[in-house]
Amino acid sequence: MANDNSLENVDPVDIELAALAKKLSNDPATRKDFLRLVKKHNPAQPIPELDVEDRISALAAPHIQKVAKLEADLLKRDVAGRIEEKRSALREQGYSRDDVAAIEKLMVEKQIPSHDTAASYFKMEKQTATPTPAAAPIPIPPAASVSGASAGSASGSAEAAGATGCAVGAAAGVRAGDDAGVPVSRVVVRGAEHHVGRGVRL
DSSP: OOOTTOSTTSOHHHHHHHHHHHHHHHOTTTHHHHHHHHHHHOTTSOOHHHHHHHHHHHHHHHHHHHHHHHHHHHHHHHHHHHHHHHHHHHHHTTOOHHHHHHHHHHHHHTTOOOHHHHHHHHHHHHHHHSOOOOOOOOOOOOHHHHHHHHHHHHHHHHHHHHHHHHHHHHHHHHHHHHHHTOOHHHHHHHHHHHHHTTTOOO
């Protein structure tokens, strides 16, 4: 009669799987994952090692979530306080609320982590966009004024030329009269009369 505990009729593959399961359950690195697979396959299977851990986790979960929420709120308040301090500092430097909003927009668009750096970038952009004032135009006098000035200059030049010619004519008369033995006063008058006869009346 065959022994019921004999392994003669057991599939060798089943024997290998049993040996592998034993190794996985005994290895600390894989034991918990192996037990989780067993529990997933049969949730009713009592596994004290997992059952106690799951019970403790279920009891602690609400407290853990509450602490995490408090930490997140504190972090938000801290960050919000620091941001408001940076905004106040910018307003004290002369930036308006619209400027501060534009600076924070630059921080997001350009991925600039610092308010101060973004403010410098904003100021540089604003200065570059401001147009340079044009030079004042040079006034040009009307054409009538230019013509009048030219005519006056020409008239003055003609009078000066006439006076110069008169003096030259008188001097020539003096030299001629001196050579001919004529009195100097008479020669001067004649020289002047000779020049006046050309257009200048004394």
